[in-house]
Amino acid sequence: MSDDSIILRPQNIHELLVMANEYPLAVIYAGGTSLFPQISSGLKEIPSHTISLEHVQEMNHISRTEKYLEIGARANLEKIYSIGPPVIPDTLLKAIRETASPSIRNISSIGGIICSGKGSSSILAPLYLFDTLLEIRSLSRSRWIPISRFISEKGSIQLREKEVLTRIRIPFGEWNYQNYRKSLYNSKSRDESLSFCACIRLSKNIILDLRFAFGGVSKRPFRNREFEILFLGKKIPFRTEELNALISELQFYLSPKDEKEKPIAYQTRCALEYCRYFFEEINLGIHHIPG
């Protein structure tokens, strides 16, 4: 194997940004679980410069305030999982546990998952669910953007040259019940899956807030506030007819405007069924759900 990659090892964010500025074509290397197989199989050329995030301690940091959880972009999935509840939301914990195996989770970073921009990633849907914000930095500026704007409808990520994803901010919410499910639809690829997550806030059985996010039904995770708003103020349990009507409504929202983008029938069906299970669980467990 010919190899001419110069490995740059910044020790802090400032050094990282200086290097990213100086070598705009350098590859940012986090866990490498996505990059390395592409490079070693020849799908991607060996980069002339590699910026390894390994020693950037600030980007491995996980902290919380009263209002939100903040995760450094290089934190690996096992580290995030080990923090556990209540700091890490249930849905995200379940999503991590359903992602790959411990040996992969020991290396792959949350920032790497986001920057891979795969709509089918099992981790992205929970991040959409909680209105996650991303801190994007370059030497000359820093911006926070909602994750829903980071990945375009076509699945490309909104990261400009010399920019790095540094922090992930997940606002806390008071949820009475959360749910996460995942199924694989491509036996050849473990990272292509359908994922569903939802959370609900109730007061005396009245829905105050309800959110759903799906991964794997389109090029980026699907979440639609218009659909969620339909539920606000409704009382649970739902009657069967009411539930059927809501599921048909969801089917409408899940159907993309562009025919070419249409998800395969299996994924849509699964998404609808997962949503139905969620409501059935709420109907059944209504007496056990605090709120």
Add this chain to the structure above:
Amino acid sequence: MTIEFILNNKKVKIESPAYQSLLDILRIDFNLMGTKSSCRSGECGACLVLVNRDLVNSCLYPAFKVHNKEVLTIEGLASLKEYQIYENAFTELEATNCGFCTPALIMATEGLLSHNNNPSDEEIKDALSGNICLCTGYDKILLAVKEAAKLKRKKKNVR
């Protein structure tokens, strides 16, 4: 580039391309064949080793990241006294058949038991979820891991 690291408790130094995999370093440069080469994409788990005590797929681990780390392979583990526990558990419970995946299964077991000496079935299943075995079936492997945990606790006098 020059890479220095600790391999199975010995300091070593090699010249390697930055993007050579740890798997190839182990097998080609050090002739350590217990770490198996199979899918080379992190799917099968045959190449698991411990780097700084964390379980990783050596096929996804580039040389440049190995620098200054501690790597433990099945050969290194086998040179330790407590390896006997794994050998006994896996052979007595017939948890190995062709043996191709066994070194990596033992590394995954070590990765689990080194921080959890009384894992639940769910935790064992998760710990081994990255290991593919095509001939033994997973029930016996699960029992072997439980047995190894039991033997380890007994050795440390922990219930």
